[in-house]
Every structure is written in C-alpha cells, then in structure tokens.
Amino acid sequence: AQKVTQAQTEISVVEKEDVTLDCVYETRDTTYYLFWYKQPPSGELVFLIRRNSFDEQNEISGRYSWNFQKSTSSFNFTITASQVVDSAVYFCALSKSGSARQLTFGSGTQLTVLP
C-alpha cells in the first residue's frame, strides 16, 4: 500500500521568509512518480512538479525548489522569499510509474503568508 504524509497541517510565515513543506512517502515500488500541487483559495489544482524516482537531482524553478531524498523517502518543497500570493494548500502525491493510474495524495499543508 502507498501512503503520503504531510505532517504540517498549517504553516504561517511573514512575507519574504523562506518556508519548507515536508512530504514523506511510503511505497514498495521501485519506480514511481512524486508530484506537488497547489490549491489556491479559488479551489483549482495547479500542477507544480512531477519527479521520477530515478531522478534524485534537486530542482529549482524560480523561487521554488524541491529536495528529493530517496534514502529518507522524502520530497520536500521550499519556497524562497515567500509572497502573499503563495498562500494556498499544497499537496504532495505519489504514484507508481509505468502502468499506474492513480495518485495517492497527502492531506495537504495550508500555507499562509502574511504581509
């Protein structure tokens, strides 16, 4: 069985602070995908990143960066110099690769960035 744990239910930071959202996963599969999605107050799901389990390189996209550590089964997400528009619920998700069809989501982290 697969499981995704986002232990931080809510985080509040002041604008321009850096913030890291934790994601720990469990899977017996040797190949899998990891995802991060953002859900702003408007409710839609915004895709942020997909990472294959074979690729352990960290990734940076603007103010966003992701740290994938297979040894600790973690895929953490850092926002640098946070902004009020970053306020949202962030979900980490996991799936098998290949013929997999469904994502297993964590319960989400509510990030509030205060001005």
Add this chain to the structure above:
Amino acid sequence: NAGVMQNPRHLVRRRGQEARLRCSPMKGHSHVYWYRQLPEEGLKFMVYLQKENIIDESGMPKERFSAEFPKEGPSILRIQQVVRGDSAAYFCASSPSADLGYGYTFGSGTRLTVV
C-alpha cells in the same frame, strides 16, 4: 489547447436528487480519472476510465455512484439519491497514456453541495 473542462463549477442538490458531473478531457487524452475531496481533506481516487471502459473503480462507493466515458462526449460521474455526506469537491483529471510520465492534468473541479 483547452485544459480539462468540468461543469458545472458549482452544483446544489436536495437530498434524494441525482447529481451529474461532467468532464471533458484535454484534446488527445483518452484516460480519465475522478477524485473526491471532502472538506479539509486531500483528494481520494474514485475511478479510472478509458474510452467506453472502466479500468479501475476501487475507490468508488459501492452504491449510488457510477461513472461512464462514452465513445462520444464527456465523462459523467453520476450520484443517485444524494445525501449530505456527498457534499465535496469532485475533480477530474486526464492523461494521454496510462503512464503518468506523459502528464496528468486536473480540471477546476465541481463543488457539490447537498442541502
């Protein structure tokens, strides 16, 4: 290229009525997935369909819920005799392949409220 289109965006039903939620996948995508998000929770997989076939319905409640993806037209998630506990956001996603490495795009969701 339009994204995944879901309608209606908001749906209000009285207890005992039927709810029909529609999902038009992205152009070229023949795989559709439905997820449910209960208040304050992450998304939970419900069903995976490929044109005219249900591939995996392991997340669907046994009664009152059904899904279809006809050869022509959108995918439909149907909830009969709705109850208050069905109030949730229902998201649809589509992909061009069963391999998630080729992309997995969510629609904006349908918010169902049962009164």
